[in-house]
Amino acid sequence: MTVLKAALLLFVLFYIVPLGISAALYKARSAGTDWRAADRSSAGLLPPASRNPGAVVRVYAAPTVRWRGIFAVHCWIVFKPEGAASYTRYDYTAWGDPIRMNGFAPDGRWFGQVPETVFAADGPSAAAMIPPIQKAVAEYAWSNQGDYRAWPGPNSNTFVAAIMEAVPAIGLTLPPNALGKDYPHDGRWLRPTPSRTGFRLSLGGYAGLTLAWVEGIEVNILGAVAGLDLRRPAIKLPGLGRIGMRGPEGTGNPPLPAEAG
Template sequence: MLAFLSRVFLVIVGLFLLPLGAHALWWAMRDDVAPSWRAADWSSAKLLPAVSEAPQAIVAVYAARVGRWRGIFAHHTWVVVKEAGANTYTRYDKVGWGSPVRTNGWAPDGRWFGNAPHPIVVIEGEAAERLIPQVRQAVASYPYQTFGAYNAWPGPNSNTFVAHVIRSVPELDAALPPTALGKDWQPWRDIVGLTPSRTGIQISLGGYAGIALGWVEGIEIDFMGLVAGIDVRRPAIKIPAWGRIGMDPITW
């Protein structure tokens, strides 16, 4: 028994804690981390076209590293929609202050705490037009909107919200990055279920540990919010704290 526990401990250290420690060291050596919320750059990263230049419908999901020490291991994600011919984008975030879901709190493709976002999925045209009502319905149906329902770790949090949207609209055909802490959180009554893409099976022990096997998500092992895994569909490895390394996962 002692030998088995020793092996489990070594696996946890090698697979999760060593990458976390290495990324923490790298993060500490950066000189571009915003020291405070007020000092951070929240401006547009210019990923989306101006609405005057984009008459088509657009649905997008973005992710960006969070601020200060939490950026060592976590991304924040959000959802953006625009109907065909609309004169504005609509951005949805779930954050730890305010209720319910925050609408247009920041630029649709804005930096998050100074960190530039990257797209998880971008869908345009008729396909986006068909999905927008479903996305809006998913936002409205998110069950953890009330004040006090947000829990930064292990969830439900901002990434739990976006995972709910993806689960409600599987046609988005997207998987959140492994560093989207909280994406795998599920209440204890739903230990076993489908992955957000509905292409596989997910086991979640309250966000503290779990495993996912899906065509879109690949193979993921979750330990205390840190995720290690492999993407087979778009070949890549998923390293705790560092994130995804390999083929670009974005769906257009």
């Protein structure tokens, strides 16, 4: 009984309480807003492509629409080859063909919410990442109408996690509240983490355990992730995301040493 009580206490502290706080923050943030008319214009995170000739890769995240924002963020990927006249944005959505190209402004607000930069690369390092990103998008397994599932996946975060996994140089993990990031997009329940610095066990996205240097320690219960980052000390909580030291890209995800700078 003592072990059971301790487990229940930990579950309340690391899952129920953070989600309750996230729900209160959502209510305060969304009071009086209409998500249908919410702003989706550029948040000003990227300069116009015409003034930014070098190659660019970005991963963004913003709270999902309506009450789902209590639990999760929506992630997307943006890139621009050197000299390109425009950015290319890829989202994975619930309507139409799930892989959506340039459906929104590259750095656009997600139904009123300003995105956070999860990852940023520029210049030659970004240019080297773009071909494998394009290949991974073209080969993504869940690309047909009806494939999208908000929970436990494959959803928008599953898609971005799969792209990042195909580009080891990115060397980071999505935020812990990127619900669906742990869904086994290729059917493998035990796999190396996207950073190739550890392993992840995922029971169909409904539960799982991650042990890795970059990803840290993460426990997935019904898609909600709690954990610790020992490399850059921080705690990861459902709904609230990461609390602690932050990396140069804004979410505590510094690039691997080979990509620094």
